[in-house]
Amino acid sequence: MAKLYFYYASMNAGKSTNLLQADFNYRERGMNTVLFTAGIDTRSGTGRIGSRIGLDRSAIAFDADTDLAATVLAAEGPIACVLVDEAQFLTAAQVDQLAMLADVQRIPVLAYGLRTDFRGDLFPGSARLLAIADSLVELKSVCECGRKATMNLRVDASGKAVAEGQQTEIGGEDRYVALCRKHFTERLAAAAG
Structure with missing residues (x-):
């Protein structure tokens, strides 16, 4: 089958x-x-x-x-x-x-x-x-801390997290960083706050 x-x-x-x-x-x-x-x-x-x-x-x-x-x-x-x-x-x-x-x-x-x-x-x-x-x-995939990366953080040209925008924006390592949930949440919250 x-x-x-x-x-x-x-x-x-x-x-x-x-x-x-x-x-x-x-x-x-x-x-x-x-x-x-x-x-x-x-x-x-x-x-x-x-x-x-x-x-x-x-x-x-x-x-x-x-x-x-x-x-x-x-x-x-x-x-x-x-x-x-x-x-x-x-x-x-x-x-x-x-x-x-x-x-x-x-x-x-x-x-x-x-x-x-x-x-x-x-x-x-x-x-x-x-x-x-x-x-x-x-x-x-692996987070910067060594844990399993499960999330995709969008970043700007200086590497700062982006919290708003369209769902789809094509890019590679220049626009996205793979992170574990903990580090994703922390960096996204810092960008939103």
């Missing part, structure tokens, strides 16, 4: 690296995959999944109007796996499409993304994945 997997973590935990390794494993065995990434994230270029360790691969850029299921079903040859980077940017309807691919089409779906935003709130795509995924896998 194919499953819908949600691999989630804070920033800098290696989500894209893990996705690219899984894709390589399928392709090395001669199996076809379909890769998606959020069109809003152009850090590696539009329609590219890139990791900080230098791996990258082209992917289909999605936005809120993309029909993921139709795109997969229109792909050439049998599809062995669907891999989604930046899954936090999926809509709930798109997550349901991915579940249908696993349940009806029997295609495994591996979705990788953030669980929460810079305020500690769930992203819509992540909330739906947490609700319906068959398997939830937390990838580990």
Whole structure:
């Protein structure tokens, strides 16, 4: 039975690296995959999944109007796996499409993304994945204190915590710091107060 997997973590935990390794494993065995990434994230270029360790691969850029299921079903040859980077940017309807691919089409779906935003709130795509995924896998990252990092703190150009703003602001190490809940809460409270 194919499953819908949600691999989630804070920033800098290696989500894209893990996705690219899984894709390589399928392709090395001669199996076809379909890769998606959020069109809003152009850090590696539009329609590219890139990791900080230098791996990258082209992917289909999605936005809120993309029909993921139709795109997969229109792909050439049998599809062995669907891999989604930046899954936090999926809509709930798109997550349901991915579940249908696993349940009806029997295609495994591996979705990788953030669980929460810079305020500690769930992203819509992540909330739906947490609700319906068959398997939830937390990838580990490390806080500056050595504890497990579970939160994403947005920072300004001087490294000071940002407490207000839009939920989505694309950035990497220049805009976000992965922290444990204790240090996230302390720095966010200092910025808000």
